[in-house]
Amino acid sequence: MTYSQRIKTIFSQLDEPVDIILLRNSSDPFIDPTFFYVTGIKKGLFEGCSILLGPDGSSHLLVSNLEEPLVPIGQKSTCFSSKKEYTDLLTELLTDCNTVGINTAMTLYDEYQQLRQLIPEKKLISISQAVKNTRIIKDEEELHQIQEACHIADQVMTKIPTFFSTSLTEHELAATIDHQLKLQGASSSAFETISSFGINTAKPHYTSGNKKIQPGDFIICDFGATVNHYHSDTTRTFVYGSASKKQKQIHQTVLNAQQQALNHIKPGVNANTIHQIANDTINATEFKGYFIHSTGHSLGLNVHDSGIGFAPHYQTPLQSGMVLTVEPGIYIPTIGGVRIEDDIVVSPDGYIQLTQSPKQLIEIPTK
Amino acid sequence: MTYSQRIKTIFSQLDEPVDIILLRNSSDPFIDPTFFYVTGIKKGLFEGCSILLGPDGSSHLLVSNLEEPLVPIGQKSTCFSSKKEYTDLLTELLTDCNTVGINTAMTLYDEYQQLRQLIPEKKLISISQAVKNTRIIKDEEELHQIQEACHIADQVMTKIPTFFSTSLTEHELAATIDHQLKLQGASSSAFETISSFGINTAKPHYTSGNKKIQPGDFIICDFGATVNHYHSDTTRTFVYGSASKKQKQIHQTVLNAQQQALNHIKPGVNANTIHQIANDTINATEFKGYFIHSTGHSLGLNVHDSGIGFAPHYQTPLQSGMVLTVEPGIYIPTIGGVRIEDDIVVSPDGYIQLTQSPKQLIEIPTK
Numbered sequence: 049m050t051y052s053q054r055i056k057t058i059f060s061q062l063d064e065p066v067d068i069i070l071l072r073n074s075s076d077p078f079i080d081p082t083f084f085y086v087t088g089i090k091k092g093l094f095e096g097c098s099i100l101l102g103p104d105g106s107s108h109l110l111v112s113n114l115e116e117p118l119v120p121i122g123q124k125s126t127c128f129s130s131k132k133e134y135t136d137l138l139t140e141l142l143t144d145c146n147t148v149g150i151n152t153a154m155t156l157y158d159e160y161q162q163l164r165q166l167i168p169e170k171k172l173i174s175i176s177q178a179v180k181n182t183r184i185i186k187d188e189e190e191l192h193q194i195q196e197a198c199h200i201a202d203q204v205m206t207k208i209p210t211f212f213s214t215s216l217t218e219h220e221l222a223a224t225i226d227h228q229l230k231l232q233g234a235s236s237s238a239f240e241t242i243s244s245f246g247i248n249t250a251k252p253h254y255t256s257g258n259k260k261i262q263p264g265d266f267i268i269c270d271f272g273a274t275v276n277h278y279h280s281d282t283t284r285t286f287v288y289g290s291a292s293k294k295q296k297q298i299h300q301t302v303l304n305a306q307q308q309a310l311n312h313i314k315p316g317v318n319a320n321t322i323h324q325i326a327n328d329t330i331n332a333t334e335f336k337g338y339f340i341h342s343t344g345h346s347l348g349l350n351v352h353d354s355g356i357g358f359a360p361h362y363q364t365p366l367q368s369g370m371v372l373t374v375e376p377g378i379y380i381p382t383i384g385g386v387r388i389e390d391d392i393v394v395s396p397d398g399y400i401q402l403t404q405s406p407k408q409l410i411e412i413p414t415k
Numbered sequence: 416m417t418y419s420q421r422i423k424t425i426f427s428q429l430d431e432p433v434d435i436i437l438l439r440n441s442s443d444p445f446i447d448p449t450f451f452y453v454t455g456i457k458k459g460l461f462e463g464c465s466i467l468l469g470p471d472g473s474s475h476l477l478v479s480n481l482e483e484p485l486v487p488i489g490q491k492s493t494c495f496s497s498k499k500e501y502t503d504l505l506t507e508l509l510t511d512c513n514t515v516g517i518n519t520a521m522t523l524y525d526e527y528q529q530l531r532q533l534i535p536e537k538k539l540i541s542i543s544q545a546v547k548n549t550r551i552i553k554d555e556e557e558l559h560q561i562q563e564a565c566h567i568a569d570q571v572m573t574k575i576p577t578f579f580s581t582s583l584t585e586h587e588l589a590a591t592i593d594h595q596l597k598l599q600g601a602s603s604s605a606f607e608t609i610s611s612f613g614i615n616t617a618k619p620h621y622t623s624g625n626k627k628i629q630p631g632d633f634i635i636c637d638f639g640a641t642v643n644h645y646h647s648d649t650t651r652t653f654v655y656g657s658a659s660k661k662q663k664q665i666h667q668t669v670l671n672a673q674q675q676a677l678n679h680i681k682p683g684v685n686a687n688t689i690h691q692i693a694n695d696t697i698n699a700t701e702f703k704g705y706f707i708h709s710t711g712h713s714l715g716l717n718v719h720d721s722g723i724g725f726a727p728h729y730q731t732p733l734q735s736g737m738v739l740t741v742e743p744g745i746y747i748p749t750i751g752g753v754r755i756e757d758d759i760v761v762s763p764d765g766y767i768q769l770t771q772s773p774k775q776l777i778e779i780p781t782k
Contacts, residue, residue: 075717075719076606076718076719077444077445077446078444078445079444091621091622091624092620092621092622093607093620095620113707114619114620114707114708115620117617117618117620117621118618118620118621129707130727131728150524152523152524152525152528153523153524153525154523155523155524156519156520156521156522156523156524157517157519157520157522157523157524157527157541158519158520158541158543160524161519174524174525176525219597220598222597223594223597223598224594226593226594226597227590227591227593227594227597230586230589230590230593230594231587231590233586235607235622236593236604236607237603239443240460240602240603250484251484251485252481253459253460253462253481253482253484253485254458254459254484254485255458255459255602257458340480340481340496341481350442351443352442352443360497361498
C-alpha cells in the first residue's frame with residue numbers, strides 16, 4: 049500500500065466525513081506515530097510539525113526549519129521558522145475547510161484547546177477510531193519493517209548466553225543487550241529493556257537493577273528493536289546454572305500455554321478467546337492464579353498499538369494482517385517468574401511467527 | 416523539599432482552587448513525569464496508574480497489580496487488577512469532591528473525555544500552569560539527580576576521542592555512547608543520541624546514519640543521561656584530524672556566543688534577553704544568519720521541560736533554581752555545523768554550570 053492509499057483508507061473508515069485531517073506532533077515523547085504512517089518518514093521526530101491530509105490521499109507537511117533537512121524528496125512541505133509563521137500558515141491552509149479531523153487519541157488536551165482557539169469557526173471531529181481501524185491491519189511494507197525489528201531482536205536474544213560472567217548485574221546485561229541491538233541496526237531499543245534475575249523475575253514490570261547473577265536464578269530478558277519507527281517485542285527466560293525440577297515445570301507450563309494460544313490464532317477468532325485459552329491452560333495446573341497479565345498486545349508504530357490485544361475486554365475477531373505479541377507468564381514471588389513472548393502476524397491460515405529465537409529452557413553454564 | 420511539600424506548592428499556585436488533583440499515566444510514552452515529581456518514585460513507568468493529591472500534601476496511588484511490586488514503602492496505595500476495578504475505585508475516592516484538578520498539558524484528549532464521562536457531575540479544572548510554575552524551580556533533591564545525570568554525560572563525553580577508529584560510522588559511535596551512558600549508571604539515554612559527521616552536522620535534528628568518518632569532518636555529539644527520571648543534555652563538537660582555519664573560526668564564534676550568554680545569566684534577567692545576546696554575538700560575525708534555533712530549553716523530568724527557555728517568546732525573568740541548557744550553534748550546509756551545549760542552574764549570583772567536559776575544539780587524531 050502506498051502512503052497515499054493509507055490516507056485514503058483512513059478517510060474511508062470515518063463515520064463522519066471531514067474536509068481535511070490535521071495531525072500534529074508535540075514535543076518528544078508526545079509524538080503521534082500516525083505522522084510516520086502517512087508519510088513513510090523513517091528518520092527524525094518532527095517535533096512541533098504538522099501534516100494536513102486530503103481525502104484524495106494527498107499530504108502537505110508543515111515543517112520547522114530545524115526538521116526541514118530531514119524531509120524526504122517528493123514530500124510536499126512548507127517550512128516555518130516561528131510559532132507565528134506556523135499558525136499563519138495553518139490558518140491559511142485551512143481557509144476553505146469547514147470540518148477538520150483530529151487524532152484525539154494522540155493529541156494532548158491543551159494542544160487541542162489551542163487549536164480550538166486558533167480556528168474557532170471550524171468543526172473539529174475526532175478521527176481516532178478510523179486511524180486505529182486502519183493502522184490495526186499492517187500492510188506489506190509495515191510487515192517488512194516489523195520483521196526486520198524482530199530479526200534484530202532474535203539475533204541479540206540468541207547471543208544472550210555468551211554475555212554472562214560470574215559477576216554480571218541485571219543493569220550490565222541490559223546495557224549489553226541495548227548496545228547489541230544498536231550494533232545490529234536498531235535505531236534504539238523499543239522500550240526500557242527488562243533484564244531481571246532471581247525473585248525480581250516475579251515482577252513483570254521491573255526493569256533492571258544492581259542485582260548480581262547467582263546460580264539457580266531465573267533470568268528474564270524482555271526487549272525489542274526499533275527500526276524506522278517500527279518495533280519488535282520478545283521475551284525469553286533462562287536459568288543460570290542447572291534448573292530445578294520446579295523451574296522446569298513452570299517453564300514448560302508457560303510454553304504449553306503459549307503453544308495452546310498460538311494453535312487457536314486465526315482470522316475470525318475473538319482476541320479474548322486466545323487469552324482465555326492461555327489462562328485456562330495455566331489455571332489447569334498447580335500454577336493456577338499466577339498468570340497475572342493479559343496474553344498480548346498489538347504491535348507496530350507503537351509498542352502497545354491500540355485497538356486489539358489478547359485480553360478479556362477485546363471481544364474483537366482477529367483479522368489477517370494484525371500483528372500481536374503472545375506472552376503468557378507465571379510469577380511466583382518466592383521463586384521468580386517465567387515469560388515467553390513472540391510476535392506474530394495473523395494470516396489467512398492461522399498465523400506466522402515473526403520472532404524465531406529458540407524457546408526451550410536454556411541453562412547458562414556458570415563459570 | 417519533601418514530596419508532600421511539592422504537592423502543597425502545586426496547590427498554592429492554583430488560580431482556581433480544587434478539592435483534589437488527579438494525575439493519570441497513559442501507556443508508554445504518554446507518561447506524565449509529574450507523577451514521579453510528587454512521589455519520588457525512581458523506577459518503573461506506572462502505565463495506566465493514577466495518583467490523587469490532597470491540599471494537605473497527601474497522595475494516594477491507584478496502582479495496577481503489575482506495578483504494585485514497584486511501589487516504595489511508605490507510599491499510600493490501592494491496587495486494582497482490571498479496568499472496572501480501577502474506575503470503581505476512582506469514583507469511590509472522588510465521592511466527596513466537587514472539583515478535580517487535571518494536568519491537561521500532559522493528558523491525552525480522549526483520556527480527558529473518558530474521565531469526563533466517568534464523573535460527569537464533577538467540575539474538571541486545568542492545573543497545568545500551577546504544575547509548570549512549581550516544576551520550573553528545581554529543589555535540592557532534583558538538582559542532585561540532574562547533577563548526577565550531567566556527571567555521567569560528562570564522563571562519556573570526555574572519553575569520546577578514544578572511541579574512534581578509521582572506519583567508525585555515526586551509528587556505531589551513537590551505539591557506543593549509549594552503551595557507555597548505561598555502564599556509567601544511566602537508566603537510559605535521555606533522548607535519541609545525535610552523532611553526526613561532516614555536512615550532516617549542519618542538520619540540527621539529524622540523529623545518526625551510516626556515514627563513515629572522514630578526515631576533516633566536524634563531529635557533533637549531542638546526548639544526555641537519564642537518572643531516576645531526570646535528564647542531562649550536552650553537546651560538544653570535534654574535528655577528525657586537523658581543523659581548518661574556517662572550522663576553528665566557527666567553533667570559536669559559537670564558544671564566544673555561549674560565553675556571552677552565560678555571562679548575562681542571573682535572576683531577574685529575561686530569558687529571551689539571553690537568546691538575543693547569543694544571537695547578536697553570532698550575527699556580528701561573518702556567520703550572521705547561521706544560528707537557526709533557540710539558545711536553550713528548561714531541563715528536568717522532561718528533556719524539554721515547559722515554561723521557560725532561552726527563546727524569543729519567553730519574556731520571563733529568570734529565577735534561582737531554574738535549570739536550562741545553553742546551546743548556541745552555527746550551521747552552514749556546505750561545511751557543517753558546530754553546537755556547544757551545557758546545562759546550568761540559575762543561582763543567586765548568576766549561574767552554576769552542571770556539565771563540565773572540556774569545551775575547546777578537540778582534534779581527534781586520525782589513525
